[in-house]
Amino acid sequence: MLKSKVAVQVISSGVLPDDAIMLGEAYLKQWMIPHGQPITIKFGAFRHPVKVIPVERFDGLRIGQSLARKMGIYVSTSLRIQYRSTTSTLALGPLIGVLVSRDDPSVPNRPFGSITLFCKELVDACAAQGAHVYFFTPNQIVGNYNSIEGWIYSDGWRKTAVPAPDVVNNRLTTRKLENKPDVQHFMKEVKIRHNTAVFNEKFLDKPEVFEALHKDSTIVKYLPESHVLRNYTMLKAMCSRYPVVFLKPVRGSLGKGIIRISRLDRETFQAMYATVGGTRRQQFSSLLKLFSSISGKMKTVRYQIQQGLHLIDIHGRPVDFRALVQKNETGKWTITSIVARTAGSHHFVSNLARGGTLSTVREAVAKSCLTAAQGQDASARLQRAALEIAKGIDTNIPAHFGELGIDLALDTNGRVWLLEVNSKPSKNDNTPLQDQKIRPSVRNMIRYARHLADF
Structure with missing residues (x-):
């Protein structure tokens, strides 16, 4: 059986015209590719009729420079190839398009700002697996859904015309960009026209997640009581049931805007307000006065009110856990990593952006107040919860996700709770970038893209 990843050589157009390609003879025999008859070469949305010239004792593919340019390929590379006899099509790929929020052509070495290293890591991961990746922003979606002006890496970053991809990974960082009519129309059209798979296609709002997961009997045990805060009556009812409650912006991230409300005495x-510099505290002589202080914010910010949990801590600093779950090469959810996040001093949220620190689950549990018995299988229970929650999201929310950041907690009895689910997990919030190494999370993304594109 010949391998499906082949070396693709780009050669002078004077040697090889646009309507011909050269392929190792063994591939023609194995796949019964007809000699001398036109077939279609496919790369993402690009299709072009070619004749195949067999080459003895050669296990690669040669294409002319002019044809390669039309495909957005500038240098020799490795790609997966597959002959589909029902349509006489030789498919190359997968071609992956990553939708990012912004680019800056004036900084050619760092066109994507802080995520440029991650983008280059994706390029290297694709080269290793026989895929091809490019990056594009909403501004590069201009109504032609067959091709896009995207960024490729070829001895440096460059912009060029590339075909619409087999797979789109939506890594937009704001709802405003994601909800732009151009973006929504593009995602809809490429699915219809080119059978493009789009994953992580939408942000998740906190109430949407909790309401959807409440329908799943296997997951309810992980859910703290949560509601959209609508009025004083609801705040009063929750504060009568729990000594601590949290108000979380429905569309918040990175711990921004979270308010922790606790009863000090009867009245x-x-x-406590999460701010960049630390925690700001304010006392109120009644719950009604507290509500009055936030009711102005409620006109512009929708809050989810959530049962406060008595979480494990390390020297008074709360600990939670970020599980990165991703679909693998067979489309099944798997755990890529789970890390413990300990809140920074003067903070009650654990996000790295707020001075939180990372450690292993085992280290955090060992340093916490849990007994040996309570903490014994904590890692396994966190993993099981993360996988069940990911499957629950898939089942109960009508959108396509390939990776999720799932924030979990352990209370002082060792019980696992869900805090929130993030459909755009930061690649710097689990395992940090390492010199010249491709992280498992990046490799897994390519494997899932290959699964979606049938490579």
């Missing part, structure tokens, strides 16, 4: 309440 007095304290609100």
Whole structure:
């Protein structure tokens, strides 16, 4: 059986015209590719009729420079190839398009700012697996859904016309960009026209997640009581049931805007606000006065009110866990990593952007107040919860996800709780970039893209 990843050589157009390609003879025999008859070469949305010239004792593919340019390929590379006899099509790929928020052509070495290293890591991972990746922004979606002006890496970053991809990984970082009519129309059209798979196609709002997961009997045990905060009556009811409640912006991220409300005595309440510099505290002589102080914000920010949990901590700093779950080469959810995040001093949220620190689950559990018995299988229980929650999202929310960041917690009895689910997990929030190494999370993304594109 010949391998499906082959070396693709780009040669002078004077040697090889656009309507011909050269392929190792063994491939023609194995796949029964007809001699002398036109077949279609396919790369993403690009299709072009060619004749195949067999080459003895050669296990690669040669294409002319002019044809390669039309495909957005500038240098020799490795790609997966597959002959589909029902349509007489030789498919190359997968071609992956990563939709990013912004680019800056004036900084050619760092066109994507802080995520440029991650983008280059994706390029290297694709080269290793026989895939091809490019990057594009909403501004490069201009109504022609057959091709896009995207960024490729070829001895440096360059912009060029590339075909619409087999797979789109939506890594837009704001709902405003994601909801632009051009972006929504593009995602809809490439699915219809080119059978493009789009994954992580939407942001998740906190109430949407909790309401959807409540339908799943296997997941309810992980869910703290949560509601959209609508009025004072709801705040009063939750504060009568729980000594601590949290208000979380429905569309918040990175711990921004979270308010922790706790009862100090029968009448007095304290609100703690998460800010970049630390925690700001404010006392109120009644719950009604506290509500009045936030009711103005509620006109522009929708809050989810959530049962406060008595979480494990390390020297008074709360600990939670970020599980990165990804679909693999067979389309099944798997755990890529779970890390413990300990809140920074003067903070009650654990995000790295707020001074939080990372450690292994085992280290965090060992340093916490859990007994040996309570912490014994903590890692396995966190993994099981993350996988069940990911499957629940798939089942109950009508959108396509290939990776999720799932924030979990352990209470002081060792019980696992869900805090929130992030459909755009940061690649710097689990395992940091390492010199010249491709992280498992990046390799897994390519494997899933290959699965989606049938390579």
